[in-house]
Amino acid sequence: MHRHIVIVDRPEDRASVPAATGRVVLTAREYVEAPPPEKPGAKVVNLVRDHHYLSLGYYASLLAEGRGEKVIPTPHALTEISSKRIYAHALPELTAIARRHLLAPADGGAVARTVTVIFGETCEAETAALGRRAFELFRLPLMALHLTYGASEPAAGGRLGWTVRSMRSRSLRGLDAAERGRFDTALDRFTSDRWRDPKPRPGSRYSLAILHDPNDPLPPSNPKALERFRRIGRTLGMEVELITRRDYPRLAEYDALFIRETTRIDHHTFRFATRAQQEGMPVIDDPQSIVRCTNKIYLAELLRTHDLPAPRTMILHRDRLLEAEALGYPIVLKIPDGAFSDGVFKAENREQLVALGARVFARSELALAQSFVYTAFDWRVGILNRQPIYACQYFMSRNHWQIVKHGGDGRIDEGRFRTFGVDEAPAEVIDAALRAAAPIGDGLYGVDLKQNAEGVFVIEVNDNPNIDAGVEDAVLKDELYRIVLREFIRRIDAARAGAAT
Numbered sequence: 001m002h003r004h005i006v007i008v009d010r011p012e013d014r015a016s017v018p019a020a021t022g023r024v025v026l027t028a029r030e031y032v033e034a035p036p037p038e039k040p041g042a043k044v045v046n047l048v049r050d051h052h053y054l055s056l057g058y059y060a061s062l063l064a065e066g067r068g069e070k071v072i073p074t075p076h077a078l079t080e081i082s083s084k085r086i087y088a089h090a091l092p093e094l095t096a097i098a099r100r101h102l103l104a105p106a107d108g109g110a111v112a113r114t115v116t117v118i119f120g121e122t123c124e125a126e127t128a129a130l131g132r133r134a135f136e137l138f139r140l141p142l143m144a145l146h147l148t149y150g151a152s153e154p155a156a157g158g159r160l161g162w163t164v165r166s167m168r169s170r171s172l173r174g175l176d177a178a179e180r181g182r183f184d185t186a187l188d189r190f191t192s193d194r195w196r197d198p199k200p201r202p203g204s205r206y207s208l209a210i211l212h213d214p215n216d217p218l219p220p221s222n223p224k225a226l227e228r229f230r231r232i233g234r235t236l237g238m239e240v241e242l243i244t245r246r247d248y249p250r251l252a253e254y255d256a257l258f259i260r261e262t263t264r265i266d267h268h269t270f271r272f273a274t275r276a277q278q279e280g281m282p283v284i285d286d287p288q289s290i291v292r293c294t295n296k297i298y299l300a301e302l303l304r305t306h307d308l309p310a311p312r313t314m315i316l317h318r319d320r321l322l323e324a325e326a327l328g329y330p331i332v333l334k335i336p337d338g339a340f341s342d343g344v345f346k347a348e349n350r351e352q353l354v355a356l357g358a359r360v361f362a363r364s365e366l367a368l369a370q371s372f373v374y375t376a377f378d379w380r381v382g383i384l385n386r387q388p389i390y391a392c393q394y395f396m397s398r399n400h401w402q403i404v405k406h407g408g409d410g411r412i413d414e415g416r417f418r419t420f421g422v423d424e425a426p427a428e429v430i431d432a433a434l435r436a437a438a439p440i441g442d443g444l445y446g447v448d449l450k451q452n453a454e455g456v457f458v459i460e461v462n463d464n465p466n467i468d469a470g471v472e473d474a475v476l477k478d479e480l481y482r483i484v485l486r487e488f489i490r491r492i493d494a495a496r497a498g499a500a501t
Contacts, residue, residue, distance in 0.1 A: 003022035003023070003042060003043065003191075004020070004022055004023040004024075004042060004043050004044075004045065004191045005023075005024055005025075005026060005031070005042050005043070005044045005045070005064075005069070006023060006024070006025045006026070006044075006045045006047060006187075007025075007026055007027070007028055007031050007044065007045065007046045007047060007048055007057075007060045008025060008026070008027055008028075008047050008048065008172060009027065009028065009047075009048050009049055009050070009057075009171070009172075009173075010027060011027055013025075013027075013047075013172060013173065014027075016172050016173070016180075017047075017172075017187070018184045018187070018188070020188065020191075023191070028046075028048045028056040028057050028059070028060045029056055029317070031060050031063070031064075032056060032059050032060055032063055032315070032317075032366065033317065036067050036301065036304065036305065037067065037069075040067050040068030040069055040305065041068065041069070041070075042069050042070075043069070043070045043071075043191060044060075044061075044064040044069045044070065044071040044072070045071075045072060045141055045187070045190075045191070046060050046061050046064070046071060046072065046073060046141070047141055047142065047172050048060060049169060049170070049171040049172075049173075051073075051078045051082070051169065052082055053078075053079065053082060053265050053266055054336060054337070054363065054364040054365060054366075055365055056365050056366075057078075058075065058078055059297065059365065059366055061073060061074060061075050061078055062075045062291075062295055062297065062298045063297070063298065063301050065292075065298070066292075066297075066298045066299075066300075066301030066302045066305060067301055067305055068305050072139040072140075072141060073138065073139045073140050073141070074139060074288075074291075075291045075292075075295075075298070076287050076288050076291045077138045077139050077140065079265050079266070079270065079287075079291060080138060080274060080287075081138055081140060081143075081167065081168070081169060082266065083266055084166055085271060086266070086270065086271050086274060087138070087167065089271075089274065089275050089278050090134075090137050090138075090278070091164050091165075091166075093133070093137075094130060094133060094134060094137075094145070094164040095161075095162070095163050095164045097129050097130045097133055098130050098147060098161070098162040098163070098164055099159075099161035099162055099163075100129075101126050101127070101128075101129050101130060102126050102127065102130070102147075102161075102162045103126060104149065104160070104161075105149055111148055111149040111150060112146070112147065112148045112149070113146075113147050113149075113162075114144050114145065114146055114147070115127045115130060115131065115144070115145040115147065116142075116143075116144055116170065116179060117131040117134050117135060117140075117142075117143045117144070117145065118141070118142060118179065118182050118183050118186045119135065119141055119183075119186040119187065119189070119190045120132050120134075120135030120136070120186075121182065121186050123178070123179075123182065130145065130164075131145075134167065138167075140169050141187075141190075142169060142170040142171070142172065142175075142183070143167055143168065143169050143170060144167065144168055144169075144170050145164055145166075145167050146164070146165050146166045146167065146168075147162045147163060147164050147165060148162070148163055148165055149161070149162050149163075150163070206238070206239075206255045206492060207238065207239040207240070207241065207253075207254045207255050207256075208233060208238055208239065208240045208241070208254065208255065208256050208257075208258055208485070208488055209241055209243045209247070209251065209253075209254040209256070209257050209258070210226060210229060210240060210241070210242050210243065210258045210259075210260050211243055211244070211245075211247075211257060211258070211259045211260060211261050211269065211272055212226060212242055212243075212244065212260045212261050213244065213245070213261045213262075214244070216261060216262055218262065219260065219261065219262070220260050220261070220262065220464045220465065220466050220467065220468075221260040221466070221467050221468060221469075222468045222469055222470075224468075224469035224470070225467055225468050225469040225473070225481075226242060226260065228469060228473075228478065228481050229258075229481055229484075229485065230242070232478055232481045232482055232485060233485055236482065236485055236486065236489065238485060238488070238489060240485075241254070245268045245272075248268070248271070248272065248275070251272065251275055251276060251279070251281075252275075252279050252281075254281065255281060255282075255492050255495075256276075256281050256282040256283065256488050256491065256492055257272060257273070257276040257281055257282075257283040257284075258283075258284055258484075258488065259272065259273060259283070259284065259285050259464060260464075260467075261464075262464065263285055263290045263294065263463055263464045264294065264337070265290070265291065265294055265337065269290070270287060270290055273285060273286060273287045273290055274287045280495060281495075282488060282491035282492055282495060284443050284444045284488075285443055285444065285463040285464050286441065286443055288441060289440055289441050289443045289445070289463045290463050290464075292440050292441070292461075292463075293440060293445065293460075293461055293462055293463035293464075294337050294463070295336045295337055296334050296335075296336045296337070296368050296460060297315055297336045297366055297368050298336075299460050299461055300313045300315065300368055301315075302439055302440075302461075303436065303458055305439075306435065306436075306439055308432065308435055308436050308458050309432060309455060309456055309457050309458060310457055310458050310459070311332075311370045311371045311372075311373050311450075311457050311459070312327055312370065312371040313368065313369070313370045313371075314326070314327065314368075314369045314370075315366055315367075315368060315369075316366065316367050316368075316369055317365070317366060318357070318361040318365075318367075321353065321354070321357040321361075321367070322350070322353070322354075324353065324369035325350065325353070327369060327370070327371040328371060329347065329348055329349060329372075330346050330347060330348050330372040331346070331347045331353060331369055331370070331371070331372065332344065332345070332346055332347075332369070332370045332371070332372050333345045333346075333347055333353065333356050333357065333360055333367060333368070333369055334360070334367065334368040334369075334370070335359075335360050335363055335364060335367070336364050336366065336367070336368060337364075343360075343363075345359070345360070346372060373450045373452065373457055374452075375450045375451065375452055376395060376396065377393040377394055377395040377396065377418075378393070378394050378448050378449065378450060378459065379391065379392070379393060379425070379429050379433075379447075379448070379449040379450070379451060379456075380392045380393075380394055380446050380447065380448055380449075380465065380466075381422075381425070381429065381430060381433035381434075381446070381447045381449070382444070382445070382446050382465055382467070382472060383433060383434065383437045383444070383445045383446075383447060384443075384444045384445075384483065384484060384487055385442045385443075385487055386434070386437070386438060386442055388422045388430050388433065388434065389422070389476075389480060389483050389484075390419065390420075390422065390472045390473075390475065390476065390480060391419070391420045391421070391422055391424070391425035391429070391430065392417055392418065392419045392420070392471065392472060393417060393418040393419075393420070394417050395416045395417065395418075417471055419471065419472060419473075419474035419475050420475065421475045421476075426451065426456075428451075428455075428456050429449055429451060429456055432447075432449055432456045432458055433447035433449060433458070436458045436461050437461055440461055440463075443463065444463070444464075444465060444484070445461050445462060445463060445465060446461075446462040446464075446465025446466065447460075447461050447462075448460050448461075448462065467480065467481075467484070
């Protein structure tokens with residue numbers, strides 16, 4: 001087994017990475033198409049320059065994490081660095097460091113500069129602290145920080161100093177000779193050290209913000225459920241306030257955040273989750289869970305790695321689409337980041353497969369193909385902090401093969417449901433759900449499963465699962481809301497205890 005894997009853009013980039021015992025260099029495509037390792041555990045350094053969402057560079061980190069490898073940058077970090085709207089939360093802290101350590105430019109000197117950070121190291125002593133902190137926050141092997149010198153905003157006192165304006169990843173091919181030497185040394189040092197993840201800072205206040213969208217056609221909690229969270233919160237001594245995306249500047253006023261809005265990457269829900277985590281606030285869904293659950297390809301790799309029962313699955317590049325025929329028709333083709341049955345298609349023959357494949361690959365470099373498993377209903381098991389809290393059967397929409405039917409005119413039809421107590425649901429369904437959710441984290445998840453004469457099959461793990469009044473609470477009633485709110489109280493108390501310590 002290789003101890004270290006370095007991922008590059010193109011075959012000719014391999015020569016740019018110094019050889020070392022136990023190290024292998026692969027292109028992003030070679031890595032995502034390689035058979036998963038029998039024994040995970042390698043450390044993966046992703047140097048691909050193009051790592052925008054759903055690119056091969058992004059998938060390289062996503063699959064590495066799904067395969068149980070230790071990877072930098074993580075999918076979460078790549079998502080953050082992809083948009084200034086997401087990483088903007090870190091700029092004030094980095095600016096404060098720059099203003100403490102960087103000297104003013106000499107008379108007539110440049111008022112803009114770029115600081116190159118290689119595995120957290122810079123070439124100048126005065127930028128060392130800035131480079132270390134930027135690497136702790138984002139874990140990008142090669143990055144550039146863009147700074148300007150001038151007066152700060154009036155709200156910050158208008159003082160002269162350096163301001164970190166933006167950041168981006170750098171290409172291995174873009175390094176000059178001196179930087180290449182630093183890169184070789186830093187790579188050797190970094191891969192020989194123990195990898196540590198940064199810890200979030202603790203929070204303080206005691207109230208819960210619920211992020212929701214009043215105009216969401218398929219919200220994870222309906223208005224009656226949101227009102228029950230508010231009412232029951234008061235009985236537990238918790239102030240629960242409904243907020244919207246406009247309340248982002250006020251987020252730090254609360255002690256915890258509960259996202260009850262459909263989550264997506266490069267979306268304000270992810271920015272809220274990231275900001276809450278940076279503030280040290282307990283947050284459900286946390287950013288890592290959003291990244292992991294949003295992408296079906298990651299989930300497929302995770303299920304395989306942990307030997308969980310699932311339909312036969314293939315991860316395909318666009319020029320390998322017809323290999324899906326090995327699954328046998330009908331074939332289910334999925335856009336990796338679809339939600340609520342959107343972006344999931346069924347092909348009955350080659351003509352449909354090709355047509356649907358074109359739609360999928362217009363949005364993503366990779367697609368997921370699965371064998372079709374017919375059932376009259378899907379199981380959904382709600383899990384919070386690794387414990388099951390509800391079990392539901394969702395029946396297929398009328399004259400459709402999914403539980404949600406999206407009409408061409410924007411109409412949405414849903415099938416009926418049946419809710420069970422956890423102890424009333426089949427034990428094998430609950431067990432499979434718990435095993436599927438465990439590698440994701442300790443948040444709130446909804447595990448979708450199918451059950452037939454051949455057994456139980458995990459379809460996917462959802463962050464942000466439904467808790468609707470009259471559906472998921474049909475058995476536990478108000479107790480379901482108490483379970484969720486008590487978990488937030490537990491996390492808030494733990495954060496406070498950590499802060500006090």
